[in-house]
Amino acid sequence: METLEIQTSTRSELVDITDGLREAVERSGVEDGVCVVFVPHTTAAVTVNEAHDPDVARDIVAALDRLAPPGPGYRHREGNADAHIKAVLVGSSVRVPVADGRLLLGRWQGVFFCEFDGPRRRKIEIRVIEN
Amino acid sequence: METLEIQTSTRSELVDITDGLREAVERSGVEDGVCVVFVPHTTAAVTVNEAHDPDVARDIVAALDRLAPPGPGYRHREGNADAHIKAVLVGSSVRVPVADGRLLLGRWQGVFFCEFDGPRRRKIEIRVIEN
Amino acid sequence: METLEIQTSTRSELVDITDGLREAVERSGVEDGVCVVFVPHTTAAVTVNEAHDPDVARDIVAALDRLAPPGPGYRHREGNADAHIKAVLVGSSVRVPVADGRLLLGRWQGVFFCEFDGPRRRKIEIRVIEN
Numbered sequence: 001m002e003t004l005e006i007q008t009s010t011r012s013e014l015v016d017i018t019d020g021l022r023e024a025v026e027r028s029g030v031e032d033g034v035c036v037v038f039v040p041h042t043t044a045a046v047t048v049n050e051a052h053d054p055d056v057a058r059d060i061v062a063a064l065d066r067l068a069p070p071g072p073g074y075r076h077r078e079g080n081a082d083a084h085i086k087a088v089l090v091g092s093s094v095r096v097p098v099a100d101g102r103l104l105l106g107r108w109q110g111v112f113f114c115e116f117d118g119p120r121r122r123k124i125e126i127r128v129i130e131n
Numbered sequence: 132m133e134t135l136e137i138q139t140s141t142r143s144e145l146v147d148i149t150d151g152l153r154e155a156v157e158r159s160g161v162e163d164g165v166c167v168v169f170v171p172h173t174t175a176a177v178t179v180n181e182a183h184d185p186d187v188a189r190d191i192v193a194a195l196d197r198l199a200p201p202g203p204g205y206r207h208r209e210g211n212a213d214a215h216i217k218a219v220l221v222g223s224s225v226r227v228p229v230a231d232g233r234l235l236l237g238r239w240q241g242v243f244f245c246e247f248d249g250p251r252r253r254k255i256e257i258r259v260i261e262n
Numbered sequence: 263m264e265t266l267e268i269q270t271s272t273r274s275e276l277v278d279i280t281d282g283l284r285e286a287v288e289r290s291g292v293e294d295g296v297c298v299v300f301v302p303h304t305t306a307a308v309t310v311n312e313a314h315d316p317d318v319a320r321d322i323v324a325a326l327d328r329l330a331p332p333g334p335g336y337r338h339r340e341g342n343a344d345a346h347i348k349a350v351l352v353g354s355s356v357r358v359p360v361a362d363g364r365l366l367l368g369r370w371q372g373v374f375f376c377e378f379d380g381p382r383r384r385k386i387e388i389r390v391i392e393n
Contacts, residue, residue: 001163001230001262032263034298034389036165038228040237042181048354049346050304055337056346062337063330063347068194075186075193084180084187085194092179092240093226095355097300097387099263104387106302109354125228125235127165129262131263131391132294132361132393167296169359171368173312199325206317206324215311215318216325223310223371224357256359256366258296260393 002027002126008118012065012083014047014057017124018110021096022103028128031101038093038125043083043117045090046124051110064089064116083116090114098128133158133257139249143196143214145178145188148255149241152227153234159259162232169224169256174214174248176221177255182241195220195247214247221245229259264289264388270380274327274345276309276319279386280372283358284365290390293363300355300387305345305379307352308386313372326351326378345378352376360390 002024006015017037025035039046050056064086074081094111097104105111113124133155137146148168156166170177181187195217205212225242228235236242244255264286268277279299287297301308312318326348336343356373359366367373375386 001228034391036226036228038226038235040235040240042179042187042237042239047350048304049350053338053340055339056304056343059336059338059343060347060350067198067329074190076184076190077186078184081187081190085191088178088180088191089220089351091222091225091353094353095226095298095300095357097263097298097389104300104302106304106385108304109302123237127228127262129165129260129391131389132359167357167359169357169366171366171371173310173318173368173370198329205321207315207321208317209315212318212321216322219309219311219322220351222353222356226357254368258359258393260296260391 004124007121008115011118012061013115014112016051016110017113021111024126025098025103025128030098030128030130033098033129033131035096035098036127040123040125043080043087044122045087045114046094047090047112047114048094048109050108052108080117086116135255137253139246139251142249143192144246145243147182147241148244152242155257156229156234156259161229161259161261164229164260164262166227166229167258171254171256174211174218175253176218176223176245177225178221178243178245179225179240181239183239211248217247266386268384270377270382273380274323275377276374278313278372279375283373286388287360287365287390292360292390292392295360295391295393297358297360298389302385302387305342305349306384307349307376308356309352309374309376310356310371312370314370342379348378
C-alpha cells in the first residue's frame, strides 16, 4: 500500500500520475499482477487515457462540463454537485496490469487523477496485487 | 465470496450498502487487500460517492435521467434501455482497498448500489482479495 | 496473463468477448478469484451489459454518440476526441468474479469490447487473479 499526495491547481483538471504509479510498482517488487489505484474523495476520480496530446485531457474536462454543468440547478447545497456527478461518471478506481515488474500500459496511455472541485490537496491510494 | 441481497423500492435510486460491505470484510478476516463489489445485473450498477448528504444521491439520479432519459426513442423494446445505458456509464463493479482489516474509504465516501429499473430484488457479489 | 486480439469492423460498436474470457478463465485453472479485463487503448473501452438482445448494444452506442458527438468542436486535432471521451465514460477495465472455475456473470450479462474509433485491430489483456 502506498499513498500518493498531489496538489491540484484549478477547479477541473486531469493530472498525469503515471510516473508516481510506475515508481510505486517498482518499489512493490511485484513482478506479475495488477496495480489498483483508488481515489478516497467524492469530487474527484481517476481514469486511463491518452497522455501524449494534452488537448485530449482538456476535451475530456470540457465534455464533462457539458454533461454535468457547474452552477445551480442541483439539490446539494455546497455548489459542487456537478463534481460528484462527474466523479460517478468517471469512477473512483482503475486497475492496470503489471507484467515483468512494470505497468502494462498501452503505447498512448497514461493514468490521470481527475480533479472536479479544486484546487485541493488530494490523496491517491495505490495497491499492487501479486498474481 | 459473499452475496448481499437487497430489495429496491423505486425505479431509480442509490442504496447505501457500505455497512454490508464492512461486515463482509470483517467476516473475511483479510487484513490487507482489496474488496471487489460486482453487480450481476444489466440495469443496475455500483458506485462510490458521498454518503453524508442524501441530496447528492438524488442529484446523481436526476443527472443520469438527463443523460439517458427514460421513455421511447430506443431500439430495445422492453422500456428500460435508459437503465442499460446508465449501468454502462456508472459501471458494474467497484474496488475499495482494505487496510488493517477495514475498508479504506475516504471520510465522505460510501458505496452505493444503483437501481435503474426497480423496484426489484437484487444481488451484490462481494469478494475480499488478500494482498 | 493472456492477450485476446480482435478486429473491429466499424467506427463504433460493441463486440461480445464473453466466450474468449470464459476460455481464458478455464485455461488459467483458477477456481476462485477475479477476472480482470483491461483495454490498452485510449479510444476503446470495456463494459458488462446485456448480451441477449443486440439492440441494447446499439442503444448504448447511439447514447454515447449523443453524449460525445463525433465531429469538430474539440481541441484534439485527430478527429477522434469523441472516442477518447466515450472511453473515459465507459472505462478501460472490468472485473468479473470467478467461482468454481467459471465466470460468475449474471443471467443476462456479457462482457463487451467497446470500439469507438474503428475499424482497427485491438488487444484485450486478461488476468485471472486467485483469491
